Amino acid sequence: MDTAIRATGLGKRYGEHHALRGVDLEVAAGTVLGLLGPNGAGKTTTVRLLATLLEPDQGRAEVAGFDVVRQQRQVRRRIGLAGQYAAVDGLLTGRENLELLGRLLHLGRKGARARAAELLTRFELEGAAEKPAQTYSGGMRRRLDLAAALIGRPEVLFLDEPTTGLDPASRLVLWEMVREQVAQGVTVLLTTQYLEEADFLADRILVIDTGQVIAEGTPDELKRKVGEEWLEVGVSTDAALPQALAVLAPVAAAQPEVDRTGRRITVQLADGIGTIAAAAVALESAGVPVTDFALRRPSLDDVFFHLTGRGTQVGRAPEEGAQPLAQGPEGEAERDEKAEKAAPGEKAGRTENGEKAEREPVAAATARTGDEQ
Amino acid sequence: MSDIGASAGLGTALGDTAALIGRHLRHLRRTPEKIIAITLTPVTMVVVLGYLFASVVTVAGSGEYHDYVMAGVFAQVGLTCVGVAALGVATDLRTGLIDRFRSLPMGRSAVLVSHTAADLLTAAAATFAVTLAGLGVGWRIHKDAGSAVLGFVLVLAFAYVMLWLGALVGMLMRNAEAINGISALFLVVLSFLSNSFMPLSGLPAWLRAVAEWNPVSLVAAACRELWGNAPTVAGSSLPDRHPVLLAVIVVAALLAVLVPVNLRVYRTAVTR
Incomplete structure (x- = not known):
C-alpha cells in the first residue's frame, strides 16, 4: 500500500459555519504530512474526520486502505490519535492508563501489561509509572498521551497539535519520539500552528485556512514560492544607509527595501553566488560600515504570511517558547516589538545557513511585507 | 457505522465494559469524597425529615411520618444520580x-454502560446508608422480605434510569457549572412536585395529576406499597390504585428510550 491516507473533497459544516470546504489530501505510507494553519482553519476537523470521530458531509476518505465512514472498525484498528488535550485519565497512574487502553485494544491482560511496560520505558516514564497522571508535568502528559496513541502499534498516527503549550526542551523530546515512529514506518498526519514544527517533522506540508487548502508542497517548495534567497545588510549609522543603497542597487534584482529604524537593507539578488561576492566587494571598497551581512532563505513564517496575509509569531520559538499564530494587527505589532528586542542579542550567533539564520529573518521579512501594505 | 457494535462480539463488548468499570x-477508591458527598445529602434528609419533622408533621391515614417519608428520600437518591453521571461523562468529554x-x-x-454501572454502585452505597439512617430514626418495613427486596430493586432501577438521563445531560451540556445548576433545579422541581414529602391530596386537581404521574411519585408510592408504609386512605386515581405496576412500566419505558438516545448522541459527541 503506497498511500496511507487519501481524502477527496472532504467537507464538514456546523450549521451555517463551513469548517471544511473540499479538502483533498494524500499521504504516502511512512511519511509525515504537516497540516498547517491558524486557529479555526479546519485542522482539527480534518483530523477528526480522518480518525472516524466525525462523519463528513461531503467527500470521502480512506485511511490505511479503509473507508472512514463505511469501515470505521477497520480504520480504528490501524490508527493512533493524540489530540490537543493530552487525553489521559488523571486519576489513573501512567501504567494504568496504558494498560486500560491495551485491554480496550484487546491485547489481553498480559499483552496489555507487557506493551504498557515497553512504552513506559521507551517514553522515559518508568519513574512516574505508578503516580497518578494528574501529577505529571505538561511534557510528561504529552509523552504519556503519545504512548497511549501507540499502544495498538498503529500504521497511521494522527497528532493534533502535539506540542502546543510545551516548553522548548519537552518539544524537542517529543519531536524526536515522533521521528522515531516515522523511522519505523508509521505514517503521521500532524497538525500544528508552529511552522518550525512542520519544518522539522514534515515531509510535505499542507497549508489550510478557512477550511480550504491554500498551498501544498515540501517545506522547501513552499519557501521557494515566496521567493529566492535574499541578502540582508545592516549598517552602523543612519548616514551609511543611502551610501549602502547606492552600492547595492546595481546587484539587486528589484528595488532594495530599507528598514530605517533597524538600519537594514534587504536585497533580492539578481543571480546567486556571484552577486553576493560583487555586493561584498562593492560595500568594502566604498567603505560602508557594515555590521551584518547575511544571506537569508525564507522561513515558513514568510510562506504563511505570503499566503494568508496574516503573520505568525513562530520564528524564534525555541528561544522564547512557542508562540501561537498571531492574528490581526495586535499580534503583529507585538511581534515586531519582540523581533526588535530579540535582534541585538542574536547577532553574535549568526551564521549563513545555520538554524538561527533560518529563523532570524522574521523581523526583516515582516518589515518588508509591512512596507508593501 | 453498521459494523460498529454489530460485529463486536458480546464477549468483547463485555470485556471492554469490564475494563472500563475497573x-x-x-x-472511586481514589476519590472517596465523591461517595461520601453523594451519601451524606440523603442521610441528612432522613435525619431532618424523619427525626425533626416527624414530631410536627402528620400524614392523614398514615402512621409515623418517617414511615411515609423514607420512600421519598430513596427516590431522592435516584434524582441525585443525574448530576453524578452528567459530571462524570462531561469530564471525560472535556x-x-x-x-x-x-x-x-x-x-x-461500553463507555456509557461502564459509567452508569459504576455510578450505580455509588447509588447502592447511598441507598444502603439511607436504609441504616432510616432504621435509626425508627422507619420499619412492614411487609415480607421478597416484597422488601423488590422495593429496593425498584429504587436502584430508578437510580439507573436517572444515571442514563445524567449521561445524556452531560454529553449535551458539558459545562460543569451548567450541569450543577440544571441538576439542582431538576432535583428540587421533581422532588417537590411529587408525593415524596407530603401527600398530594391538598393540590389543585390539575397539579395533582401532574405530580401523580411524576416518576418520582410513582416510585415512592410503589415503595410505600411494597414496604407497607402506604397511607391507609388511598386515592382513586390510576397511580393510586396500581403504584407498583405503573412504576415498573414507567421506569422500563424511560430506560428503553434513554439508552438508544444516549448511544446515538455518543456516536457524534464532540469534544469542547
Whole structure:
C-alpha cells in the first residue's frame, strides 16, 4: 500500500459555519504530512474526520486502505490519535492508563501489561509509572498521551497539535519520539500552528485556512514560492544607509527595501553566488560600515504570511517558547516589538545557513511585507 | 457505522465494559469524597425529615411520618444520580478521553454502560446508608422480605434510569457549572412536585395529576406499597390504585428510550 491516507473533497459544516470546504489530501505510507494553519482553519476537523470521530458531509476518505465512514472498525484498528488535550485519565497512574487502553485494544491482560511496560520505558516514564497522571508535568502528559496513541502499534498516527503549550526542551523530546515512529514506518498526519514544527517533522506540508487548502508542497517548495534567497545588510549609522543603497542597487534584482529604524537593507539578488561576492566587494571598497551581512532563505513564517496575509509569531520559538499564530494587527505589532528586542542579542550567533539564520529573518521579512501594505 | 457494535462480539463488548468499570472503581477508591458527598445529602434528609419533622408533621391515614417519608428520600437518591453521571461523562468529554475511546475499535455502548454501572454502585452505597439512617430514626418495613427486596430493586432501577438521563445531560451540556445548576433545579422541581414529602391530596386537581404521574411519585408510592408504609386512605386515581405496576412500566419505558438516545448522541459527541 503506497498511500496511507487519501481524502477527496472532504467537507464538514456546523450549521451555517463551513469548517471544511473540499479538502483533498494524500499521504504516502511512512511519511509525515504537516497540516498547517491558524486557529479555526479546519485542522482539527480534518483530523477528526480522518480518525472516524466525525462523519463528513461531503467527500470521502480512506485511511490505511479503509473507508472512514463505511469501515470505521477497520480504520480504528490501524490508527493512533493524540489530540490537543493530552487525553489521559488523571486519576489513573501512567501504567494504568496504558494498560486500560491495551485491554480496550484487546491485547489481553498480559499483552496489555507487557506493551504498557515497553512504552513506559521507551517514553522515559518508568519513574512516574505508578503516580497518578494528574501529577505529571505538561511534557510528561504529552509523552504519556503519545504512548497511549501507540499502544495498538498503529500504521497511521494522527497528532493534533502535539506540542502546543510545551516548553522548548519537552518539544524537542517529543519531536524526536515522533521521528522515531516515522523511522519505523508509521505514517503521521500532524497538525500544528508552529511552522518550525512542520519544518522539522514534515515531509510535505499542507497549508489550510478557512477550511480550504491554500498551498501544498515540501517545506522547501513552499519557501521557494515566496521567493529566492535574499541578502540582508545592516549598517552602523543612519548616514551609511543611502551610501549602502547606492552600492547595492546595481546587484539587486528589484528595488532594495530599507528598514530605517533597524538600519537594514534587504536585497533580492539578481543571480546567486556571484552577486553576493560583487555586493561584498562593492560595500568594502566604498567603505560602508557594515555590521551584518547575511544571506537569508525564507522561513515558513514568510510562506504563511505570503499566503494568508496574516503573520505568525513562530520564528524564534525555541528561544522564547512557542508562540501561537498571531492574528490581526495586535499580534503583529507585538511581534515586531519582540523581533526588535530579540535582534541585538542574536547577532553574535549568526551564521549563513545555520538554524538561527533560518529563523532570524522574521523581523526583516515582516518589515518588508509591512512596507508593501 | 453498521459494523460498529454489530460485529463486536458480546464477549468483547463485555470485556471492554469490564475494563472500563475497573477504571471507574479505581476512581472511586481514589476519590472517596465523591461517595461520601453523594451519601451524606440523603442521610441528612432522613435525619431532618424523619427525626425533626416527624414530631410536627402528620400524614392523614398514615402512621409515623418517617414511615411515609423514607420512600421519598430513596427516590431522592435516584434524582441525585443525574448530576453524578452528567459530571462524570462531561469530564471525560472535556479531557478528550471520549475522543480517544471513540477512536478505538470497541463497541460504542461500553463507555456509557461502564459509567452508569459504576455510578450505580455509588447509588447502592447511598441507598444502603439511607436504609441504616432510616432504621435509626425508627422507619420499619412492614411487609415480607421478597416484597422488601423488590422495593429496593425498584429504587436502584430508578437510580439507573436517572444515571442514563445524567449521561445524556452531560454529553449535551458539558459545562460543569451548567450541569450543577440544571441538576439542582431538576432535583428540587421533581422532588417537590411529587408525593415524596407530603401527600398530594391538598393540590389543585390539575397539579395533582401532574405530580401523580411524576416518576418520582410513582416510585415512592410503589415503595410505600411494597414496604407497607402506604397511607391507609388511598386515592382513586390510576397511580393510586396500581403504584407498583405503573412504576415498573414507567421506569422500563424511560430506560428503553434513554439508552438508544444516549448511544446515538455518543456516536457524534464532540469534544469542547
